[in-house]
Amino acid sequence: MxxxxxxxxxxxxxxxxxxxxxxxxxxxxxxxxxxxxxxxxxxxxxxxxxxxxxxxxxxxxxxxxxxxxxxxxxxxxxxxxxxxxxxxxxxxxxxxxxxxxxxxxxxxxxxxxxxxxxxxxxxxxxxxxxxxxxxxxxxxxxxxxxxxxxxxxxxxxxxxxxxxxxxxxxxxxxxxxxxxxxxxxxxxxxxxxxxxxKRENLTPRITEGTMRALLWWSLRFVEDFADDILAAHTEYLYLHFRGRQPGRGVVTRAPDGQVHQRVALYIDKLRRENGSLPGKLVANGEVRIDWRHLTKVLDYTSESSLASGRAGQLLLDSGLPIAEDAFLDTPITARIDDAPWHQGPIPNNRARHLARHLSTACLVVIAYLSGARPGEVLNLRRGCIEHDAINDMWLMTGVFFKNAVDANGNKLPAGLQRRDPWVVVKPVADAVAVLERLHDHQLLFPSIIEAHRQRTNTRRKGNARIPARCADDLAAFVEWVNTRCAHRAALAIPLDSQGPLNITRFRRTLAWFIRRRPRGLVAGSIQYGHVHTRLLQGYAGGYDAGFIDELAFEDFLARLEQLAEDEKALRAGETVSDPAAQTYRHRVAAATRQFAGHVLTSNRQARDLLTNPALQIYHGDAMTCVFDATVAACQLRGTAEDPLVTPQIDDCRPWCRNIARTDRDIAALRTRRDRLTLIVDDTLAPPIRCERDQAELRRITTILETHDDANRPEP
Structure with a gap:
């Protein structure tokens, strides 16, 4: 028409x-x-x-x-x-x-x-x-x-x-x-x-080995390599713009006498440092002087006039070797296992690539350890971090778009400033600080870091990196790491069996680690409890953030898998003892009837289902908690009135009425008893320690005897 x-x-x-x-x-x-x-x-x-x-x-x-x-x-x-x-x-x-x-x-x-x-x-x-x-x-x-x-x-x-x-x-x-x-x-x-x-397959988590290594390397970039990369990137930008008046591209011309003096000083410097003239490989494999780079170093007018003039002849007659690349003067100061993190000086044409890798490392740290949505991370701006010294909390502010609606439910296209900031750990604040030193953009993750480079897609109005480019950057980061770890497989980042890395997978992965691998959540000195508490205290703990639903989904899946193992063990004849033994058997049977083959359609549905009593079983260290908040002796995570309250398994009290012990728990206790038996037999042990170990040995022995008596067939 x-x-x-x-x-x-x-x-x-x-x-x-x-x-x-x-x-x-x-x-x-x-x-x-x-x-x-x-x-x-x-x-x-x-x-x-x-x-x-x-x-x-x-x-x-x-x-x-x-x-x-x-x-x-x-x-x-x-x-x-x-x-x-x-x-x-x-x-x-x-x-x-x-x-x-x-x-x-x-x-x-x-x-x-x-x-x-x-x-x-x-x-x-x-x-x-x-x-x-x-x-x-x-x-x-x-x-x-x-x-x-x-x-x-x-x-x-x-x-x-x-x-x-x-x-x-x-x-x-x-x-x-x-x-x-x-x-x-x-x-x-x-x-x-x-x-x-099944909802589980919509956003696959990053596999454990890949995530551990990816975060380890990202933290190394942020904490250890950043100063070297920032210095190299600054030198690269300085050489690029040297002699140019901003916005006009006019080259300054120095008198010949100054140029010759400058060249002589440059030659003397290279000789003192056992350096080489900047070079480049040409098509036939020959190494030639990189005159273009020398014009930047010497602040000369053009490479042709430098190469054909008296200054160029001084360089040719210097007898200095010619390197295969044009290297920057930035020293390499950071190390890995007592070796420099970068072999040799950084080439000029690689500085911006390392800067991009540093930006990608910051992206991993911020997106993974904050639990923020991808769009919220990519729209973060300079000055988004502040430190609450009174409560010792790092706060991150930003704009959100998902669920930013008006009174009629229509989306507010400009988004809204988040009322409650993210409460993050210090490595997130460190990553933001690195990005603020890396470039002058207002956005932390601009599509192009260097202002002199032009965007190819002028139709696109946003200036931040798009998720598809983030995926490319993550792949390039992994490739860079693995190329340098070809002879050290232990430091490499394993390929993810679930597919290419992308920013949308970090939230799901963080929820999985919090639920399944609490002691191996992150690398280095970042503790699980700190990350878990900070996330759930702040923005991520609010239902509008969505992360609490992600965590509930992982919790629901983990509990179903554990209950399936428990049901299988009971059918195979596993015995159970201690006060909550009978309740344990009832709950395992009820969960199997109610949830076997259950399909989730949303994370929020998982959160709602977690309140079901049949799912309130938690396996701890040589004990099983059949949780009832009203009689729990431990410190609770949440209040007794909260339907999603959970026990603090690390704070389990021996006299608690919620305790049950399976044969699997008893096997762990027998191992502990045998180890303690050897310790108390040590006549050279300090008396105070020996008394404490003997008391613990008597307690464990009583538990084992009670379990055996409770499950011994009647004559």
Missing amino acids: SLGTGGTAAVAASGEPERINEATPVLLHRELIPGTDVSALSRFGQDRWHINEGIFEEDAAAYSFNFAAIPDPLRGFAKLYFWQVINRDSPSPLRRTATERPSLRTVANMWVPFKAFMDWLHHRGITTISQVTAELLDDYLIDVGNCDIALGLKYRRIVEIRRLWSYRLLLPEDMRLPTMPPWGGDSARVLLGAVRA
């Missing part, structure tokens, strides 16, 4: 027709990024629509719609429909959605499933939406169900038909779907007769 000068009439939200013509801006009723040139906005009549001027997230990629890819008979409808979705609230919001108008990034995600429907209609000879019948939609549903695509993609295709119907009253009558809701208003889950795959 081609609009004439008069345009077409679409029904406005007020019920009055709104004239839309070829010159109507695509983002007519959307908030725009401050400073946007309105005259450059995409217009309705164009076949390519760009919507980046309305997307405030700095980490957003460039988004556009190519209507030339829509079959010609349906192209005019497609434009009018998308214009309405962009600029108008839906008269009938989708089920389970409080938003009246989708965000522009959501609109961008609509394109692929919408285009699939347009292509399907075109192949059946449909030229206008008014020709679509309920029977035709049934055929489409059957075809979607038979498609060899992921279930989630099938859901999206169904949802887009329902969304299209919800906007029917804003479209001309010849562009409307039938009056009755598609498929009787049933949801995609009901229509497809299936449920999504």
Whole structure:
């Protein structure tokens, strides 16, 4: 459809027709990024629509719609429909959605499933939406169900038909779907007769070995290598801009006498330091002087005049060796295992790559140890860290976009400043400080670190690194580490069996480590308890942050796996003793009946299920806690009234009525008894220690005898 000068009439939200013509801006009723040139906005009549001027997230990629890819008979409808979705609230919001108008990034995600429907209609000879019948939609549903695509993609295709119907009253009558809701208003889950795959598979965690090594190296970059890399990067930038007047590119010209003196001093310096002239490898493998680099070092006018003049002859006659690269003067001061972290001086053309690796290391530390969402991390700005000296807490502030909505539930495109800051550990604050020294950008993670380098995608309005580029940077970081560890496999970062690393996987991985590997959460001196407490005290502990749901999901899975092992052991004849033995057996049986084969559809559902009494079993050190907060003798994590309260297993008290002991616990106690028996037999041991060990030995022996007596068959 081609609009004439008069345009077409679409029904406005007020019920009055709104004239839309070829010159109507695509983002007519959307908030725009401050400073946007309105005259450059995409217009309705164009076949390519760009919507980046309305997307405030700095980490957003460039988004556009190519209507030339829509079959010609349906192209005019497609434009009018998308214009309405962009600029108008839906008269009938989708089920389970409080938003009246989708965000522009959501609109961008609509394109692929919408285009699939347009292509399907075109192949059946449909030229206008008014020709679509309920029977035709049934055929489409059957075809979607038979498609060899992921279930989630099938859901999206169904949802887009329902969304299209919800906007029917804003479209001309010849562009409307039938009056009755598609498929009787049933949801995609009901229509497809299936449920999504298990929630666990949607965001795979980073495997343990990979995460440990990745964090270890990231911390080394931040804590140990940063000073060397920052100094090298500063020298690289100094040489790049040397002799240039900012913004004009004018080269200063020094008198020849000064140049000769400068060259003589440079030659003397190299001789004193046993240095070499900067060089480069040419195509035939020969090493030649890098005259271009020398012009920067000597502040000369041009490489051709330097190479052919008297100053160049002085360099050629110096007899100094020529290096295979142009190296910086920055010394290497940091070490790994008593060896320099970087072999030899840093080449000039590698300094910016090392700076990028340093930025990536900071990204790992901040994203992983804060638990913040990827978009929140990538939108962090200079000055986001402050230290609360009174409470000894590091606070990180920033903007959030997810769940930032107005009173009508519509997304606020500019986001909101977070009311409660993230409470983070000091390595996060150190990483932010490194980034603030690395560059002058306001964003901590700009798409380009060096101001003199130009962006390739000028359509994209955000200045932060996009998640796809973060994935590339993580791969490059791992490659750099592993190349230098080729002869030391113990220090390498293992490849992740779950696929490429990306920033979206850090939150899930942190939740897994907190739940499954509390003592191996992070490398170095960062303690699990500190990270766990800081996260749950601050931003991450609030339900709006989403991290508490991530943690609950991991907790739910871990408990189910442990209960499955417990049920298997009981069926194999495992015996249980101590006060909570009978309750233990009941809970294991109840959990097996209730949760075997259970599929989770959301993290929040896992959090709600964790309050079930059947899941309140915690395995500790040679004991099992069958938890009841009302009689617990330990220090609780939370209050007794909190439905998600958990026991402090490390604080277990021997007299607690929640204790049960399985044969597995007893086996651990027997090992401890045998070790203590050897210790108390040591006649040279100090008396005080010997008395303490003998008391512990008597306590363990009593527990073992009680267990044996409780499970000895009656005569």
